[in-house]
Amino acid sequence: MRNLRDKKTFWCYEKLSKCCCRLTKPRHAILDVLSATEKHLNAEQIYKSASRIEPNIGLATIYRNLELLVNIGLVWKFETGNSKTVYELAECRHESHHHHLICKKCNSIIDYSGFRDNEKDFIRRREEMLSKKYDFKIQNHCIDFYGLCAKCRNA
Amino acid sequence: MRNLRDKKTFWCYEKLSKCCCRLTKPRHAILDVLSATEKHLNAEQIYKSASRIEPNIGLATIYRNLELLVNIGLVWKFETGNSKTVYELAECRHESHHHHLICKKCNSIIDYSGFRDNEKDFIRRREEMLSKKYDFKIQNHCIDFYGLCAKCRNA
DNA sequence: GTCCTATTGAGAACTATTCTCATTAATAAA
DNA sequence: TTTATTAATGAGAATAGTTCTCAATAGGAC
Numbered sequence: 001m002r003n004l005r006d007k008k009t010f011w012c013y014e015k016l017s018k019c020c021c022r023l024t025k026p027r028h029a030i031l032d033v034l035s036a037t038e039k040h041l042n043a044e045q046i047y048k049s050a051s052r053i054e055p056n057i058g059l060a061t062i063y064r065n066l067e068l069l070v071n072i073g074l075v076w077k078f079e080t081g082n083s084k085t086v087y088e089l090a091e092c093r094h095e096s097h098h099h100h101l102i103c104k105k106c107n108s109i110i111d112y113s114g115f116r117d118n119e120k121d122f123i124r125r126r127e128e129m130l131s132k133k134y135d136f137k138i139q140n141h142c143i144d145f146y147g148l149c150a151k152c153r154n155a
Numbered sequence: 156m157r158n159l160r161d162k163k164t165f166w167c168y169e170k171l172s173k174c175c176c177r178l179t180k181p182r183h184a185i186l187d188v189l190s191a192t193e194k195h196l197n198a199e200q201i202y203k204s205a206s207r208i209e210p211n212i213g214l215a216t217i218y219r220n221l222e223l224l225v226n227i228g229l230v231w232k233f234e235t236g237n238s239k240t241v242y243e244l245a246e247c248r249h250e251s252h253h254h255h256l257i258c259k260k261c262n263s264i265i266d267y268s269g270f271r272d273n274e275k276d277f278i279r280r281r282e283e284m285l286s287k288k289y290d291f292k293i294q295n296h297c298i299d300f301y302g303l304c305a306k307c308r309n310a
Numbered sequence: 311g312t313c314c315t316a317t318t319g320a321g322a323a324c325t326a327t328t329c330t331c332a333t334t335a336a337t338a339a340a
Numbered sequence: 341t342t343t344a345t346t347a348a349t350g351a352g353a354a355t356a357g358t359t360c361t362c363a364a365t366a367g368g369a370c
């Protein structure tokens with residue numbers, strides 16, 4: 001058996017074991033796949049890539065673990081509106097959080113980050129205000145803009 | 156045949172006919188249902204309510220027309236993350252646009268509106284900046300906060 | 311190494327949504 | 341008002357993404 005702790009997804013282990021989750025090979029493969037890309041992958045794509053690492057992995061295991069990883073906050077689940085749910089690694093590595101521009105025609109997703117400080121401040125203040133007003137513990141947010149990308153607008 | 160133009164969803168007709176859509180009874184029933192509530196309804200709920208107005212309406216018709224209404228901008232489609240897609244009337248009646256607080260546990264949705272001017276300004280400026288930077292025509296946006304509602308936090 | 315039980319793989323089951331197609335009805339034209 | 345055109349419909353089949361079931365496996369505490 002390979003040593004799971006050698007791998008580049010090491011930073012996830014603390015969180016996993018804190019949540020009393022075993023560090024299984026399928027889990028490991030999924031995290032490897034997600035950490036190897038900046039793209040948003042759907043379950044099928046994750047399944048295909050993970051199968052190259054763990055050939056016998058099952059699709060149900062992919063779904064089960066994605067749900068788990070989303071629940072413990074390691075992965076961010078994201079619905080585009082065309083029935084393809086996609087997943088991406090949460091900002092565990094202190095990479096900048098990002099928002100999305102989604103094309104309603106071709107469903108492509110543009111990430112944008114590089115927020116100015118005033119954007120971060122704005123969101124933080126907003127979250128504070130809403131938390132208080134609605135007695136709601138905010139854990140994260142999703143800011144997406146919908147419209148038409150350059151390609152689709154000119155096509 | 157009842158006169159469709161008598162009904163309270165009159166304000167939608169201009170848009171519908173502009174888009175060369177016929178003013179059918181099923182469409183009318185769906186708009187009536189959506190305009191009679193402030194809640195977010197899923198397709199099944201809309202089907203049930205619309206069936207009371209048009210008993211023979213089919214579920215496929217509900218889906219077809221919701222898609223149409225979303226495309227022409229009369230209805231806003233909204234995915235909660237637990238596979239229940241919900242719909243609500245867009246702000247055709249100049250009601251204030253709103254954002255959401257979504258409980259990750261019970262999937263309840265709190266609407267909030269009452270934005271201050273600086274929030275509107277902020278979003279407008281952001282949209283301008285993003286449109287230019289990414290050559291992307293922004294049509295609308297979705298700002299949602301995820302977390303735990305008071306009930307679930309204390310349960 | 312042994313034990314406990316969380317996790318798995320495989321495939322069936324489920325569910326939301328979309329498709330197909332013959333029939334109906336909204337609208338434009340006569 | 342009647343007629344013609346064709347968009348829209350209802351019913352049910354089909355699809356696709358996801359979840360469930362259950363016997364077998366394997367992580368990790370001891």
